[in-house]
Amino acid sequence: xxxxxxxxxxxxxxxxxxxxxxxxxxxxxxxxxxxxxxxxxxxxxxxxxxxxxxxxxxxxxxxxxxxxxxxxxxxxxxxx
Amino acid sequence: xxxxxxxxxxxxxxxxxxxxxxxxxxxxxxxxxxxxxxxxxxxxxxxxxxxxxxxxxxxxxxxxxxxxxxxxxxxxxxxxxxxxxxxxxxxxxxxxxxxxxxxxxxxxxxxxxxxxxxxxxxxxxxxxxxxxxxxxxxxxxxxxxxxxxxxxxxxxxxxxxxxxxxxxxxxxxxxxxxxxxxxxxxxxxxxxxxxxxxxxxxxxxxxxxxxxxxxxxxxxxxxxxxxxxxxxxxxxxxxxxxxxxxxxxx
Numbered sequence: 156x157x158x159x160x161x162x163x164x165x166x167x168x169x170x171x172x173x174x175x176x177x178x179x180x181x182x183x184x185x186x187x188x189x190x191x192x193x194x195x196x197x198x199x200x201x202x203x204x205x206x207x208x209x210x211x212x213x214x215x216x217x218x219x220x221x222x223x224x225x226x227x228x229x230x231x232x233x234x235x
Numbered sequence: 236x237x238x239x240x241x242x243x244x245x246x247x248x249x250x251x252x253x254x255x256x257x258x259x260x261x262x263x264x265x266x267x268x269x270x271x272x273x274x275x276x277x278x279x280x281x282x283x284x285x286x287x288x289x290x291x292x293x294x295x296x297x298x299x300x301x302x303x304x305x306x307x308x309x310x311x312x313x314x315x316x317x318x319x320x321x322x323x324x325x326x327x328x329x330x331x332x333x334x335x336x337x338x339x340x341x342x343x344x345x346x347x348x349x350x351x352x353x354x355x356x357x358x359x360x361x362x363x364x365x366x367x368x369x370x371x372x373x374x375x376x377x378x379x380x381x382x383x384x385x386x387x388x389x390x391x392x393x394x395x396x397x398x399x400x401x402x403x404x405x406x407x408x409x410x411x412x413x414x415x416x417x418x419x420x421x422x423x424x425x426x427x428x429x430x431x432x433x434x435x436x437x438x439x440x441x442x443x444x445x446x447x448x449x450x451x452x453x454x455x456x457x458x459x460x461x462x463x464x465x466x467x468x469x470x471x472x473x474x475x476x477x478x479x480x481x482x483x484x485x
Contacts, residue, residue, distance in 0.1 A: 163293070164297035167290045167297070171291055174438075183434070190290075194414040213308045217311075223315050227421035230421075
């Protein structure tokens with residue numbers, strides 16, 4: 156679990172730096188996309204982690220959350 | 236305007252970090268009351284600030300091994316749908332009502348932050364998972380509705396209801412708010428309420444402000460400053476409620 160947390164913290168740091176860098180060089184839309192995408196990818200990592208840990212209930216919780224996030228990110232959950 | 240927005244968001248991040256309330260509760264009213272930005276664009280931009288603040292804070296808490304990732308797996312199944320429902324409600328609720336609700340939530344957050352938590356490091360947790368899940372659904376709803384992280388609600392649910400130790404509750408909440416905000420931010424993005432013009436100065440400002448604030452909290456005695464910020468936030472909530480009532484009546 157400790158290695159997974161270290162991995163997550165490093166991933167967040169890289170994502171944060173990449174987001175700010177994109178913003179500074181003028182790729183605003185891409186940086187917005189990356190900001191929204193980062194937590195989605197985080198849930199994906201969590202899901203894979205729980206699958207590997209053979210924790211089926213937790214894996215299904217994260218999978219459910221992941222599906223909702225992906226649907227929302229891609230605009231399939233329409234709000235008008 | 237971008238430079239003023241950068242400094243304004245820096246201040247919001249600083250006040251949010253030092254008062255323990257987070258940047259979102261300051262950012263949203265700042266944009267609506269002082270910059271005249273319309274409510275839905277302000278909510279969208281604030282959600283982006285919340286995600287970034289969460290990402291930054293998570294690094295620190297993950298390294299300190301304070302985040303309960305297993306509990307977040309359960310509770311995010313509540314906050315994410317709650318946030319999406321909240322984003323939907325934000326587009327149909329009158330903006331005056333949104334501002335009044337925001338003012339009341341701000342007051343609640345201030346009161347909740349003043350309550351000293353008793354950190355029970357030996358209690359077996361989490362308990363009352365169903366009630367915790369229901370509270371998380373509400374926390375997600377407020378997050379999507381108002382453009383905040385709902386950290387105060389989440390800490391309350393984990394600390395008081397689920398009996399998770401306070402330090403772990405705070406760290407886990409900080410970890411979770413990013414995912415919650417991402418759910419509603421996605422909806423706002425697709426509705427066209429995330430403006431690059433607003434987000435560009437806001438994100439670096441709030442991130443820098445919260446990093447400086449977090450550093451100040453650990454190195455300087457901030458009691459006097461915290462009380463000043465508390466008064467500022469209470470005045471801000473009164474202003475929001477007043478503005479909301481005015482908009483409802485006009």
